[in-house]
Amino acid sequence: MSDWTRDEMMTVAAARMLWDGCVCFVGIGLPSAACNLARLTHAPGIVLIYESGTIGTRPEVLPLSIGDGELARTASCVVPLPEIFSYYLQGGRVDVGFLGAAQIDRFGNLNSTVIGAYDAPTTRLPGAGGAPEIAAHARQTFVVLKASPRSFVPRLDFRTSAGYLDGQGARRRTTARGGGPTAVITDFGILTPASDSEELELSALFPGATAEEARSAVGWPLRVAARIETLPPPGATEITTLRALHARTQEAHSRAVHVPA
Amino acid sequence: MEFLTLQEAVGKYVPDGACAALEGFTHLIPFAAGHEIIRQGRRDLHLVRMTPDLVYDQMIGMGCASRLTFSWGGNPGVGSLHRLRDAVERSFPGPLEIDEHTHAGMAAAYCAGAARLPFGMLRGYIGTDLPAANPRIRSVECPYTAERLTAVPAVNPDVTILHAQRADTHGNVALEGIIGAQREAALAARSLVVTVEEIVEAFPPAMNSVVLPHWVVSAVVLCPGGAYPAYAQGYYERDNDFYLRWDSISRDRATFRAWMDRHVLGSRCHSEFLASLQDAA
Numbered sequence: 086m087s088d089w090t091r092d093e094m095m096t097v098a099a100a101r102m103l104w105d106g107c108v109c110f111v112g113i114g115l116p117s118a119a120c121n122l123a124r125l126t127h128a129p130g131i132v133l134i135y136e137s138g139t140i141g142t143r144p145e146v147l148p149l150s151i152g153d154g155e156l157a158r159t160a161s162c163v164v165p166l167p168e169i170f171s172y173y174l175q176g177g178r179v180d181v182g183f184l185g186a187a188q189i190d191r192f193g194n195l196n197s198t199v200i201g202a203y204d205a206p207t208t209r210l211p212g213a214g215g216a217p218e219i220a221a222h223a224r225q226t227f228v229v230l231k232a233s234p235r236s237f238v239p240r241l242d243f244r245t246s247a248g249y250l251d252g253q254g255a256r257r258r259t260t261a262r263g264g265g266p267t268a269v270i271t272d273f274g275i276l277t278p279a280s281d282s283e284e285l286e287l288s289a290l291f292p293g294a295t296a297e298e299a300r301s302a303v304g305w306p307l308r309v310a311a312r313i314e315t316l317p318p319p320g321a322t323e324i325t326t327l328r329a330l331h332a333r334t335q336e337a338h339s340r341a342v343h344v345p346a
Numbered sequence: 347m348e349f350l351t352l353q354e355a356v357g358k359y360v361p362d363g364a365c366a367a368l369e370g371f372t373h374l375i376p377f378a379a380g381h382e383i384i385r386q387g388r389r390d391l392h393l394v395r396m397t398p399d400l401v402y403d404q405m406i407g408m409g410c411a412s413r414l415t416f417s418w419g420g421n422p423g424v425g426s427l428h429r430l431r432d433a434v435e436r437s438f439p440g441p442l443e444i445d446e447h448t449h450a451g452m453a454a455a456y457c458a459g460a461a462r463l464p465f466g467m468l469r470g471y472i473g474t475d476l477p478a479a480n481p482r483i484r485s486v487e488c489p490y491t492a493e494r495l496t497a498v499p500a501v502n503p504d505v506t507i508l509h510a511q512r513a514d515t516h517g518n519v520a521l522e523g524i525i526g527a528q529r530e531a532a533l534a535a536r537s538l539v540v541t542v543e544e545i546v547e548a549f550p551p552a553m554n555s556v557v558l559p560h561w562v563v564s565a566v567v568l569c570p571g572g573a574y575p576a577y578a579q580g581y582y583e584r585d586n587d588f589y590l591r592w593d594s595i596s597r598d599r600a601t602f603r604a605w606m607d608r609h610v611l612g613s614r615c616h617s618e619f620l621a622s623l624q625d626a627a
Contacts, residue, residue, distance in 0.1 A: 150422035152372025211420030247473025
């Protein structure tokens with residue numbers, strides 16, 4: 086029995102992929118935790134951009150929304166939203182974009198729009214937000230998503246954001262300037278695109294996870310890289326920093342708000 | 347520019363069938379104005395907002411809207427907007443036509459609207475199914491390089507409603523902190539109504555807080571707390587706990603309706619609404 090959870094390992098694995106000075110377009114949830122864990126451990130100079138227009142933010146607690154006051158208060162600057170998308174993201178100034186989704190396919194394409202038909206969905210999901218342009222323009226993207234045959238699917242119900250499209254260089258023939266998903270961090274390990282086909286394959290496992298487990302969690306016949314790395318478990322500093330961050334966050338979000346009237 | 351009460355401003359600038367944008371990206375969301383639109387029983391509105399958030403979940407659930415232009419329709423950090431989902435998935439309380447975009451596309455559409463150009467342009471929606479789902483997303487050829495670029499129609503609301511920290515006694519409006527696409531939404535609209543935390547003689551010194559000059563403002567409404575449960579930087583924090591609780595309040599039609607009846611329809615104005623939440627706590 087390990088003294089860390091798979092959720093924690095996902096966050097730690099994602100944080101380790103970020104480097105000091107990297108310019109990172111952050112989403113809410115696990116990506117935000119991973120980016121701030123990196124900032125509080127090995128990457129103090131990481132530049133965190135949230136799509137609300139906050140640049141270089143250093144939040145003490147994790148935001149619940151993409152635009153919490155904590156992000157503005159601790160930012161090096163706050164710019165209008167059209168500027169973030171136009172000048173910074175489309176302008177090619179973002180190194181890493183973090184994306185989540187409801188569904189992913191074998192080429193790293195993502196669905197966050199609907200389950201079922203678009204005109205008559207069985208489940209209406211929140212939709213695109215910033216994701217399609219992050220997917221197109223960040224130099225590389227990391228996808229964070231727990232694996233199950235419902236989420237790792239042979240065919241998306243709707244393609245919200247482009248990964249490698251149909252693979253074999255299809256993405257490079259579009260006008261997308263960014264490189265696409267270089268890693269999918271999931272709850273058994275990491276998938277990375279094969280260099281020729283661009284199909285995702287298992288390249289790293291968490292301690293205690295197996296390739297067999299990975300295959301059964303993925304809804305297509307999962308390819309396995311020639312060499313599978315086993316990632317080191319969370320270190321003491323990583324785990325205490327992450328847990329302290331979550332504890333501060335939980336306390337802050339349940340604090341009563343005084344509203345002047 | 348005129349100073350009005352919220353009831354007067356909504357009565358004058360938000361008729362049935364209007365295209366209305368209540369903007370504010372997480373911060374400075376004009377909740378009080380949304381509630382007043384619900385109280386006045388507006389119908390058939392075309393609502394525009396990048397992130398519908400709880401304010402449009404409430405308006406859609408109360409039957410105010412027949413059309414929605416948006417780019418991300420969730421409860422931030424929490425999950426679904428259940429009333430929006432009920433409208434899209436089951437046409438309850440009525441059918442809702444959706445005009446769906448990405449954030450970058452909406453930003454470009456507001457910029458074009460403010461500049462009175464027919465469309466916004468971006469290198470966007472690449473490799474996505476959105477243009478197939480929404481025929482209003484088209485492409486245009488660059489006259490210099492022949493690159494195909496994405497075009498989105500300009501957004502020009504009949505009325506944009508914002509919440510801001512301050513107006514001065516002339517009706518100039520200043521907002522600071524996260525300012526989203528409010529400036530563009532304001533200048534794209536035919537009328538602009540702004541609710542404010544306070545009205546001051548003169549603004550505190552700040553070189554770059556966004557100022558909307560009084561002659562682009564149709565009406566200013568004094569409405570302290572008008573962004574709650576969103577927030578007004580420098581005045582009050584976002585009530586994240588309320589956003590978490592909204593998930594269970596809104597999940598069920600009857601629970602939602604009871605909450606709206608008690609707190610929104612049961613209050614004559616925003617200060618009564620805020621007081622009703624205190625009583626319930």
